[in-house]
Amino acid sequence: MLAKRIIPCLDVTAGRVVKGVHFVELRDAGDPVEIARRYDQQGADELTFLDITASSDDRGILFRIIEQVAEQVFIPLTVGGGVRQVEDVRNLLNAGADKVSINTSAVLNPQLVADAAGRYGSQCIVVAIDAKQIQPGRWEVFTHGGRQATGLDVVEWAKKMQALGAGEILLTSMDRDGSKIGYDLQLIRAVTDALEIPLIASGGAGTLQHLADGVKLGGADAVLAASIFHYGEYTIQQAKQYMAQQGIVVRL
Amino acid sequence: MVDIAIIDYGMGNLRSVHQALRAVAPTASIVVTDDPQEVIQAARVVFPGQGAMPDCIRELEMRGLRAAVLHAARTKPFLGICIGLQMLFEHSEEGDISGLSILPGRVVRFASNLRDAQNNKLKVPHMGWNQVQHGNHPLWEGIDQNARFYFVHSYYVCQQDAQFVQATCCYPQSFVCAVARDNLFAVQFHPEKSQGAGLMLLKNFVNWVPV
Numbered sequence: 308m309l310a311k312r313i314i315p316c317l318d319v320t321a322g323r324v325v326k327g328v329h330f331v332e333l334r335d336a337g338d339p340v341e342i343a344r345r346y347d348q349q350g351a352d353e354l355t356f357l358d359i360t361a362s363s364d365d366r367g368i369l370f371r372i373i374e375q376v377a378e379q380v381f382i383p384l385t386v387g388g389g390v391r392q393v394e395d396v397r398n399l400l401n402a403g404a405d406k407v408s409i410n411t412s413a414v415l416n417p418q419l420v421a422d423a424a425g426r427y428g429s430q431c432i433v434v435a436i437d438a439k440q441i442q443p444g445r446w447e448v449f450t451h452g453g454r455q456a457t458g459l460d461v462v463e464w465a466k467k468m469q470a471l472g473a474g475e476i477l478l479t480s481m482d483r484d485g486s487k488i489g490y491d492l493q494l495i496r497a498v499t500d501a502l503e504i505p506l507i508a509s510g511g512a513g514t515l516q517h518l519a520d521g522v523k524l525g526g527a528d529a530v531l532a533a534s535i536f537h538y539g540e541y542t543i544q545q546a547k548q549y550m551a552q553q554g555i556v557v558r559l
Numbered sequence: 560m561v562d563i564a565i566i567d568y569g570m571g572n573l574r575s576v577h578q579a580l581r582a583v584a585p586t587a588s589i590v591v592t593d594d595p596q597e598v599i600q601a602a603r604v605v606f607p608g609q610g611a612m613p614d615c616i617r618e619l620e621m622r623g624l625r626a627a628v629l630h631a632a633r634t635k636p637f638l639g640i641c642i643g644l645q646m647l648f649e650h651s652e653e654g655d656i657s658g659l660s661i662l663p664g665r666v667v668r669f670a671s672n673l674r675d676a677q678n679n680k681l682k683v684p685h686m687g688w689n690q691v692q693h694g695n696h697p698l699w700e701g702i703d704q705n706a707r708f709y710f711v712h713s714y715y716v717c718q719q720d721a722q723f724v725q726a727t728c729c730y731p732q733s734f735v736c737a738v739a740r741d742n743l744f745a746v747q748f749h750p751e752k753s754q755g756a757g758l759m760l761l762k763n764f765v766n767w768v769p770v
Contacts, residue, residue: 308675309730310688310707347754352688381579383709383752400572405752428610430684430711431572474684474711503671505682528682558688558707 310558311522312352312529313546314507315536317342319388320360322368326485326533336537340375346536347380349543352558354380355408355477355531358388359452370402377403385433387477396423400431408477410435411450414457414464417471424472433507434473436461438494439481446494453481465498465506476502477531480510487513487534495525507531515541515549522555562587563765564601566628566643568618569593570610576640579751580605583762595627603765604631606745608642612666612714613654615642625659632661632743638764639745644738645714647745653714662738664718675731684713685730691748693726693737698744698763706756708748710736715747742769 317324317339324342325333336342343354354376358369366389373386386399387408396407413420413434424432437453438446438461446461465476478498480491490511499506508527512518512535521530535541547557563580565573573591580589590597598604606628608615619625631637632647639647648658651666658666673681688707693699710728718724718735725744726737736747744764750757 308690309681309685309710312687377574378578381575381582381752381754381758383711383749401574403572403574403578405572405575426610427572428570429713430609430686475686500680503683505684505686526679528687 308556310352310556311527311550312507313518313543313550313557314353314355314529314531315346315351315543316355316357316509316531316533318357318359318533319369319372320358321365322372324537325359326537339372342537343376343380346543347382350547350558351382351543352529353383353385355385355387357408358386370398373399373402373404387433387435392419393422393426396427396432400427406431406433406475408433408435410437413468414448414450414459417467420468420473421471424474429472429474432473433475433477434465434468435477435479436465436468437479437481438491440491440494444493444497446497449481461494462497462501466501469502469504473504475505475507477507477509483511484509485534486511489513489517490521490525490527490530492520492525495521495527499526499528505529515546518546519550519553519555522550523553561590561597561601563589563603563605564598565589565591565605565607566598566624567591567593568615568622568624570608570615570618570642572609573607575749575751576605576607579758579761580765583758584765587765593622593624595624598624598627599630601631601635603636603638605638605640606631606643606646607640608646610642611653612642612645612651612658613656615646616656616658619646629659629661635742636764636767636769637743639743640751641712641747641749644745644747645716647738647743648716651714661743662723662740663720664716666714667717668714669730673731681731684711686711688753689728689730691726691728691736694724696725696739696744697767698739698760699725700763701759702756708746708750708753708756710748712747
């Protein structure tokens with residue numbers, strides 16, 4: 308059976324891995340290449356790197372990080388942050404990314420998703436959605452690192468991205484991000500049920516039970532987490548064993 | 560003469576394949592090439608592929624690589640990966656096009672609304688780590704039965720001829736995920752992204768002497 312995936316997320320700025328709470332208050336977590344290697348050894352199913360500042364100065368640093376990781380780690384690597392044109396997708400793939408994640412630019416220019424998927428294939432295009440609850444059972448898409456409201460409904464937006472060629476959706480609850488109180492399961496369920504393509508749940512994982520809930524209750528195909536792995540609370544292997552005990556199929 | 564030529568027909572990222580081969584064959588000369596002559600002269604050939612099959616076939620034709628691929632598939636250790644497997648067959652539902660017809664069989668899409676035994680929805684593309692039930696070809700040497708490999712695909716090979724089947728996988732029905740004939744071996748999954756088991760398969764390919 309296909310295994311549910313556990314994906315550690317490395318938010319990178321100025322060559323360091325950091326983690327914020329509700330998208331702000333950054334805390335240093337270490338060297339990205341070293342952390343990537345550690346997660347690979349622990350059995351991570353994929354790795355995601357998000358360039359959270361995405362300034363032009365940092366771009367060169369990010370490319371060098373991806374190149375170094377890709378030389379040593381033979382699992383899928385997703386890279387996102389600051390992807391504005393098809394050229395950016397190409398450059399990240401050439402640096403060693405297997406998938407590229409598009410967030411704000413997908414809203415500003417949805418055609419970018421279609422063009423990138425048309426050129427490089429849906430399998431390497433992840434659309435990241437930052438979602439905020441606006442009323443019970445309704446969520447709105449936010450962009451620019453969660454600072455800007457768009458008026459777009461999350462479920463409709465995810466379906467549109469699927470139709471344009473996204474191969475996967477990375478769904479982050481802004482209300483839960485960094486909170487460690489668990490994923491927004493209602494949000495995950497609403498979006499995953501509306502999609503044919505896989506969904507990665509993100510935002511709020513603080514315990515191993517939260518990871519299991521994301522899959523069992525939320526219906527996610529993969530769970531993404533940062534803080535619980537970065538600061539040594541749990542290893543990936545512990546997370547997988549815990550999920551396996553709950554009857555979830557994982558790659559052990 | 561190079562040891563291993565990775566065929567580049569402009570369809571995306573071949574760096575992963577290159578890196579993984581370098582890791583298992585550090586002393587080999589490995590090139591990523593779109594030069595038919597270099598493919599014909601290489602000792603071994605890797606035929607990767609991603610994206611949509613119609614684009615892959617078109618780019619292959621445009622670069623004049625079709626004959627070189629056919630030659631390599633007939634004459635030397637040859638490893639097809641993902642779309643590089645699918646293109647070996649006669650026909651694909653993706654774009655309703657003809658393949659290279661090196662092997663008999665068709666490529667078809669996973670049905671929509673797939674469900675597992677617990678009635679959970681199964682997504683397409685089939686993406687992630689799934690278990691592989693394999694035969695006893697030399698390329699499986701040292702790889703556990705039911706080892707997990709990384710897949711990402713929406714189409715699969717519908718192969719009637721059991722003699723070519725070297726491995727199967729379930730989603731939720733059993734499908735063919737590896738085929739072999741003489742000097743040719745091809746897999747649906749991505750060995751270059753499948754950590755230990757994937758590197759082992761690539762290592763076996765690099766050392767493979769077809770009989």
